[in-house]
Amino acid sequence: MADERRFRGPIDLHTHSSVSDGTETPAELVRAAAVAGLGTVALTDHDSTAGWLDAAAAGAEVGVTVIPGMELSTRIEFASVHMLGYLFDPGNPALVAETARIRQGRLTRAEEMVDRIAQDYDITWADVMDQATEGATVGRPHIADALVARGLATDRSAAFAGILHWRGGYYQPHYAPAPLTGVRLIREAGGVPVLAHPATGGRGRVIPEDRLARLVDAGLFGLEIDHRENTEDGKARLHELAARFGLAVTGSSDYHGEGKPNRLGENTTDPEVLDRIIEEATGAAPFYAS
Secondary structure (H helix, E strand, O other): OOOOOOOOOOEEEEEOOOOOOOOOOHHHHHHHHHHOOOOEEEEOOEOOOOOHHHHHHHHHHHOOEEEEEEEEEEEEOOEEEEEEEEOOOOOOHHHHHHHHHHHHHHHHHHHHHHHHHOOOOOOOHHHHHOOOOOOOOOOHHHHHHHHHHOOOOOOHHHHHHOOOOHHHOOOOOOOOOOHHHHHHHHHHOOOEEEEOOOOOOOHHHOOOHHHHHHHHHHOOOEEEEEOOOOOHHHHHHHHHHHHHHOOEEEEOOOEOHHHOOOOOOOOOOOHHHHHHHHHHOOOOOOEOOO
16 A cells, blocks of 8 residues: 555646746746645656756655656657656666657757748747747747747647647657657666556547557556546546556646646546556655655
């Protein structure tokens, strides 16, 4: 059983700060988690661990346990697949090299997209960089914020539904490894991998069973099922697969501050599941609240 002294209050295992595409600093995010009544929050910025220590310091101040993590970009052909990794060694050479390559790919992709958008709209690369904090993983959310600042979209959601949609003519993919590589990288770094929101396209677009089996064989721990973007029929299929393969089930908000409507704690994870993650991890430890 989980030690309730460690996990006071609900547990949210998927959030983003301004280190990637959230609108709050890591410290602000953790303080917001405390205000929302959370006892534990995982910081899972895209392809970066740069916010871990600031989040941990804030957690110690406000009494929130911080689980260090990351949302690793992976890809199946042209489809983006995100892999949550928890409690891995942030200095693992293979993972450090791969995330650096992914971040550079994101940056190059963003610059090329802005060049294409600028042919039809009044926007510059400087506008995008104005929306990103120093050292942030720059990507499409920052382009969206620049479009909003320029009055070309009402909010991020509108930007993604319009100009930044793949049908808009400006979209292009960025480099990312295969999900199987992602699982192996996280496990080799002592971490615990969970497939993020894998049913956003509905039951028919859930990862095929044979491909999931290979991920499980490589060390996949669980599926993030309780997430607002997973469809109801997709969730039903994921529960079937979790039972068949013995995978854990997590729930999270995917909070981005004001960047998305998602609210802290709107979906949560059972303490027993977090306890299992901690037991399996060998790369890092939680930053426990005192």
